[in-house]
Amino acid sequence: MRNISDIIEGYLKEVIELEGQGHIEIKRNELAKQFACAPSQINYVINTRFTTEHGYYVESKRGGGGYIRILRVTIHSKKNLLDEMETQIGNAIAQTNAERIIFRLLEEDIITEREASIMKAALDRVTLQVALPLRDQLRARIMHAMLQTISFEK
Structure with missing residues (x-):
């Protein structure tokens, strides 16, 4: 059974696709009411599942007329995406963030499931x-090498 975070994520992605504009604007409290959850649950979903690693850009305006805008980032070229990922990796990267990047590569059909x-x-x-932080630094070096290989191979 899917949890509430998965359901909210799926709903938001579906709305983005159905709108056809590549973005949506939502009001956090209204969405929380729709899913009968706390507004903080909406924040959690947006902060963890709509990141740049996942291919989204989020902007928000606070206040009474505030909104959260989620934009699906379209890649103009494979090179641009790989360059952006190189920047995100930096000198160290946690396992969770590395997996997000890998999922994005898979989602964009740059790599296969295998x-x-x-x-x-x-x-x-x-x-x-x-030990940390050496592990995250080593992971970053390996990721950089993998991305460089991908950019030359495909």
Whole structure:
């Protein structure tokens, strides 16, 4: 059974697709009422599932007439996407963020399911059994190497 976060995420993605404009504007309290949940649950979904790693940009305006706008970022080229991912990785990256990037590569049809599985296995904390922060730095170096290989191969 899906949890409320999965349901809210699915709903928002569906609305973005159905609107056809690549973005939506929502009012957090109204959406919370619609799903019978706390407004903080809406924040959680937006902050964890609509990130740049997932291919979204979020902007908000606070106050009585406030809104949250979620925009689906369209990539103009594979190179632009890979360059953006290189920037997001930086000198260190947590496993969760690395997996988000891998999922985005898969979602954009840049890598296959098998390649994604191999990448996740190579970057897993069980594989990289060194102490933090060295583990996140090592993961970043491996991710950079993988992205460079992808950009030359495809």
